[in-house]
Amino acid sequence: MFAPSAGYDRAITIFSPDGRLYQVEYALETVRRGSLAVGVRTDDGVVLAVEERGRKLQSGESVVKMFQIDDHIGAVGAGYIPDARIQVDNARVIAQSNRLVYDEPVDIETVAKRIADLNQQYTQYAGVRPFGVSLIISGVDENRGPVVFLTDPTGAYLGFDAIAIGAGSDQVNEYLEKNYSTGLSLEQGVTLAIECIYLVSEDKSSVFHIKTAVVDAKTKKMRRLTEDEISKYAAAAKTRGGDKSPGKGA
């Protein structure tokens, strides 16, 4: 990945001789260094969770990495978060335009695809850089029920049952492969998402650095969990997961 690029990483419209787009790969690296974001799908709804390592004196209420796109859609991002903010602005307009034209809540896959289309555009034009963020876009729609989609700087988008992005995501995705099952309840999904964060976080006891939201399949409305609720699930996560230090496995 860090092999000499011989000048092919400046204008991103150019493929390198070995068929790579270096700027896009560098953008993916930005995502890999962002703090963890997790999305989990259950038949009762979807869960979004992020670790937000705030600065000292930062106002407790500000939530930076978790976004609401419409009543029934939320998103979390990892990577260069200002880019996430702009993508979410675009996603919000896409969602409302859909209501304006079709009188319907937009399908989550449609939002994911349009955001992915924008990402792709920024890999093909000179003078612009790719977005340095991956988004987990998740919610409940009439078409497919609860769904979780991932968009990334390459312009790809994929649906997942459960996915983690950001620092430590390789370890977390392995953990999810072992511990996710399709029969989970929404509460179990929340506990699982919080276990994922504790797996890689430096702080394995408090809850103020964990932000979580659900979109319940019954109400189809995104709801951020309160700190009290997160504490309750965090307690379950700690007992279920046991010791989470690296090297001790799941």
Place this chain on the structure above:
Amino acid sequence: MSFDAYIPGATAVGVAYKDGVVLGAERRITLANYVISKKGRKVFRMTDNVGAVCAGMVADMQNLVKEVGVYSKLKELEAKRQLSAAAVAKLTSVIMFERRFSPLLTQVILGGVDQKPKVWVLDPLGSLITDEYASVGTGAEMATGVLEAGYAPGLSEKEARELTVSSIKASIARDTMSGNGIDILTLDRQGFREESISA
């Protein structure tokens, strides 16, 4: 026949009471002298906290209400809080005035509860006037007669609803472009309630 004959008539009324607002309209939609629909909806839940009732071109009122709803939603998502009813009314006014040179041919009454319940009335160019009760449409003058005689500050919900219904009934009796029943939308701090009655 001049184009004006093809603009549907209506009677739309809004009355603010102690705890909220009642909005009402009859249900007749006409194309000159032909009744296209006896069930046309002229009352709308425009946002989660503002109701609208309109008179005039049906396409214009439907699109206006949708547009205001959508722009309000975008603003609320950005600001992470609900827009006040007054802000939504102002937004409606701005959207209508943007079309100063090709106006939306509809008169609008908005209702919502901020500190107090309020009614706003807008003309096709978006003038924004707040009041305690209002009526618009071809049946407005007849409705106003009843509203003027029956309104007093601090009405109960039941009294406000009855006043709305009787004012629209008066218009239905004498305005040929108004008729075929009444739709009522009541809004208070707890939310919306709808009903339809025949008249």
